[in-house]
Amino acid sequence: MIYLYKENFIDLLNLINYLLKNKVKPENIKNEIYMKTLLEETYYPVIAEDKNLSERIINKIGIESFLIVYYVFLSNADNKELLIYKYLLSSLKYKNKIRFMRNIDCVNECLKISKYVKTEAHKFKGFVRFSELDNGVLYSQIEPENNIMLLLCNHFKRRLKNECWVIKDNRRNLVGIYDKKECYILDSDIDIKKFDSEDYYEDMWKEFYKTIGIKERKNDRCRMNFMPKKYWKYIVEVSDNEKSSV
Amino acid sequence: MDLKEKLVILADSAKYDASCSSSGSKRKGDSIGNTAYSGICHSFASDGRCISLLKILLTNCCIYDCKYCLNRRSNNIKRAIFTPEEICTITINFYKRNYIEGLFLSSGIIKNPDYTMNLIIETVYLLRNKYHFGGYIHAKAIPGANKNLLNKLGNLVDRLSANVELPTEKGLKLLAPNKSSDKVTEIMSYVNNNRSTKFVPAGQSTQMIIGATDETDLDIMNKSENMYNRYKLKRVFYSAYIPVNKDKLLPSINTPPLIRENRLYQADWLLRYYNFKVDDILDKNNPNFNLLLDPKCDWALRHLDEFPKEINKCSYFDLLKIPGIGVTCAKRIISSRKYFSIDFKDLKKIGVVLKRAKYFITCNGKYFISNSNFKKDFIEYNLLLEDNNSNNSSGKQMSLF
Numbered sequence: 001m002i003y004l005y006k007e008n009f010i011d012l013l014n015l016i017n018y019l020l021k022n023k024v025k026p027e028n029i030k031n032e033i034y035m036k037t038l039l040e041e042t043y044y045p046v047i048a049e050d051k052n053l054s055e056r057i058i059n060k061i062g063i064e065s066f067l068i069v070y071y072v073f074l075s076n077a078d079n080k081e082l083l084i085y086k087y088l089l090s091s092l093k094y095k096n097k098i099r100f101m102r103n104i105d106c107v108n109e110c111l112k113i114s115k116y117v118k119t120e121a122h123k124f125k126g127f128v129r130f131s132e133l134d135n136g137v138l139y140s141q142i143e144p145e146n147n148i149m150l151l152l153c154n155h156f157k158r159r160l161k162n163e164c165w166v167i168k169d170n171r172r173n174l175v176g177i178y179d180k181k182e183c184y185i186l187d188s189d190i191d192i193k194k195f196d197s198e199d200y201y202e203d204m205w206k207e208f209y210k211t212i213g214i215k216e217r218k219n220d221r222c223r224m225n226f227m228p229k230k231y232w233k234y235i236v237e238v239s240d241n242e243k244s245s246v
Numbered sequence: 247m248d249l250k251e252k253l254v255i256l257a258d259s260a261k262y263d264a265s266c267s268s269s270g271s272k273r274k275g276d277s278i279g280n281t282a283y284s285g286i287c288h289s290f291a292s293d294g295r296c297i298s299l300l301k302i303l304l305t306n307c308c309i310y311d312c313k314y315c316l317n318r319r320s321n322n323i324k325r326a327i328f329t330p331e332e333i334c335t336i337t338i339n340f341y342k343r344n345y346i347e348g349l350f351l352s353s354g355i356i357k358n359p360d361y362t363m364n365l366i367i368e369t370v371y372l373l374r375n376k377y378h379f380g381g382y383i384h385a386k387a388i389p390g391a392n393k394n395l396l397n398k399l400g401n402l403v404d405r406l407s408a409n410v411e412l413p414t415e416k417g418l419k420l421l422a423p424n425k426s427s428d429k430v431t432e433i434m435s436y437v438n439n440n441r442s443t444k445f446v447p448a449g450q451s452t453q454m455i456i457g458a459t460d461e462t463d464l465d466i467m468n469k470s471e472n473m474y475n476r477y478k479l480k481r482v483f484y485s486a487y488i489p490v491n492k493d494k495l496l497p498s499i500n501t502p503p504l505i506r507e508n509r510l511y512q513a514d515w516l517l518r519y520y521n522f523k524v525d526d527i528l529d530k531n532n533p534n535f536n537l538l539l540d541p542k543c544d545w546a547l548r549h550l551d552e553f554p555k556e557i558n559k560c561s562y563f564d565l566l567k568i569p570g571i572g573v574t575c576a577k578r579i580i581s582s583r584k585y586f587s588i589d590f591k592d593l594k595k596i597g598v599v600l601k602r603a604k605y606f607i608t609c610n611g612k613y614f615i616s617n618s619n620f621k622k623d624f625i626e627y628n629l630l631l632e633d634n635n636s637n638n639s640s641g642k643q644m645s646l647f
Contacts, residue, residue, distance in 0.1 A: 216501070
C-alpha cells in the first residue's frame with residue numbers, strides 16, 4: 001500500500017506518526033499528486049492534525065536530529081518520504097543519538113541528503129544573481145536541485161532588508177517575495193521578462209570578472225569543480241560563448 | 247576616464263593578492279549587508295580562485311619600485327585612482343545584485359603611507375556611515391603609517407592585512423628595498439594586541455610570494471609558524487611568483503610554481519588544524535616538500551613506526567595524523583564510536599578517503615591490506631599510483647610507460 005499526504009512537512013509527519021502508532025508498514029509514502037501505476041494501490045488516510053507533534057518529536061530526538069528530517073524533506077530525493085519514515089522509526093530506539101548512527105543505512109542516507117541540501121543552499125547564497133528592474137525591485141531566477149527557497153529567503157531578508165526582492169524558482173514555479181517587511185513564499189509561474197535597457201553595473205561586473213582571473217594560472221577544471229555547469233544558466237558573468245561551447 | 251575603465255585597471259593591479267576570503271565576522275548590519283561567519287564564495291574566476299570580494303586597488307600609482315610588482319614606479323603602465331565615492335557606488339551596486347560579500351581594498355603608495363592610509367579610511371568610513379554598509383570589508387594596512395590611523399581603520403573593517411611579501415629580510419632588501427619587515431610586524435603586533443569584537447573582528451592575514459627569491463620551504467614554513475604563534479594570524483597566503491616584470495634580480499621562469507604553492511597550503515593546514523609543527527614535517531636534511539606526495543602522506547611514510555593506528559581507540563589528534571582523514575571525519579569517528587564499533591564499511595559512510603587511509607589503519611585489530619605489505623616501498627608506490635589515476639582528467643587508464 002502506498003500512503004499519500006498533502007504536500008507539506010507537517011502533513012507528512014502526521015502521516016508517519018499515524019503509521020507508527022498503528023504499526024502499519026507502508027510499501028511507500030508519496031505526496032498526493034503522485035501518479036500511481038496500474039499495479040499500485042494508494043490510500044489517503046484522514047488524520048486529525050496533531051498540533052504539537054513536531055514539538056514532541058523535537059523533545060524526543062533533539063533539534064539537530066529533527067532538522068536533518070526537515071532538510072531531507074526539502075530534497076529532491078525520490079524515496080525521501082520512506083527514508084524519513086525509516087529514520088523516525090529508528091529514532092524511537094536511538095532517540096537523540098540517532099544522528100550519530102551512521103552504520104544504519106537509512107540514517108547514513110538521511111545525513112548525506114541533508115548535507116547535500118545544506119550545501120546547495122550555501123552555494124546559492126553566493127550564486128543567486130539579482131538584476132534591478134525599472135521600479136527598483138531586485139529580481140532573480142534559480143533552478144536548484146532541492147527546494148531551498150525558505151533557506152534563501154531567510155538569508156536575504158537579513159542581508160537585503162531595505163530592498164524589495166523576488167526570487168523565482170523556475171523548476172518548482174515557486175516565488176519568494178520580500179517587501180521590506182515580510183517575506184512570502186507562493187506558488188506562481190510569473191515570468192518577468194528582462195527589461196531591454198542594459199544594466200550598467202552588470203556590464204561592469206562582467207568586465208571585473210574577466211579581469212580578475214590570472215591567465216598564467218588558468219584552470220578550467222578547478223573552476224568547474226567549484227562552479228559546475230549546472231549553475232551557469234543565470235550566472236551573468238559567465239559569457240554566452242562559454243555557456244554555449246560546452 | 248570612465249568608471250568601467252578605471253575598474254579594469256585597478257582590478258587588474260589587485261588580482262595578484264591571493265586573499266579573497268570573507269569569513270570570520272559576525273557583523274549584523276542595520277541597513278544593507280551583513281556577514282556570514284563561514285564566508286560565501288560568489289563566483290570562481292577562470293583560474294579557479296574564489297571571488298568573494300570586490301578586490302581592487304584605490305590607486306595603482308606607487309612611489310615604491312618593488313622589482314616583482316606590476317605597479318612599481320618604473321613600469322610604464324596606465325595609472326588610475328578611484329575617488330572614495332566611486333568605490334562606494336560600485337560596492338553597493340555589486341552587493342545589491344549579490345555579486346560579492348563585500349570589499350577588499352588595497353592600494354599603491356601615493357605620496358606617503360599616511361596620505362594613502364587616509365584615503366583608505368575615508369573610503370571605508372563613507373561606506374560604513376553614509377551608505378550604512380554592513381557587509382564584509384578587508385583593507386590593507388599601509389606599513390609605516392601612523393598608529394592612530396591604524397586604530398581608526400581597524401574599527402571600521404572586518405579584516406586587516408599587511409603583506410610580508412617575502413619570507414626573509416634578505417629577500418625583501420633585494421627585491422623591495424623600500425620596504426622593511428619591521429614595519430609589517432609592528433602592524434601585526436598592534437592589531438593582535440588590540441583585537442576585539444569591534445576592532446578587526448575577523449582577524450588579520452598576510453601574504454608571501456613563493457619562488458621569487460631562493461628561500462626553502464623550511465624558511466617559509468618557519469616564518470609562517472612564527473607569525474601564527476606571535477600574532478595569532480588567521481591566515482598566511484602563499485602566492486606563486488608570476489613573472490610580470492623583467493629584471494636581472496628576478497628568477498627567469500616560464501610557469502609559476504603552482505605545485506609548490508599547493509604543498510605549502512597543505513602544510514599550512516597541517517599547522518592550523520592538525521596539530522603539526524614545522525619540525526615534524528620538514529628539517530635541515532629535508533628542507534623542501536616532496537612534490538609528488540602531499541605533506542601528510544610524506545610524513546606518514548617517514549614515520550611508519552607510528553602506524554597502523556586503531557580507529558576504535560586512538561585519540562583525536564592521532565586520527566588527524568592518518569592520511570585520508572580530515573577534521574570532519576575525525577570528529578565523526580569520535581562521536582560515532584561512542585555508540586558502535588567502527589569497521590571498514592562504516593569508514594566509507596563516515597567519509598574517510600579509504601584509498602589513502604587503508605594502509606595506515608586497523609579496525610578492531612584487522613588490517614585492511616595483508617601484513618606483509620606494510621612496507622614503505624609498497625605503500626608509497628600505491629599512493630603515487632592512486633594520485634596519478636585520480637589526476638587523470640579524462641578518467642582513462644593512465645599509461646604507465
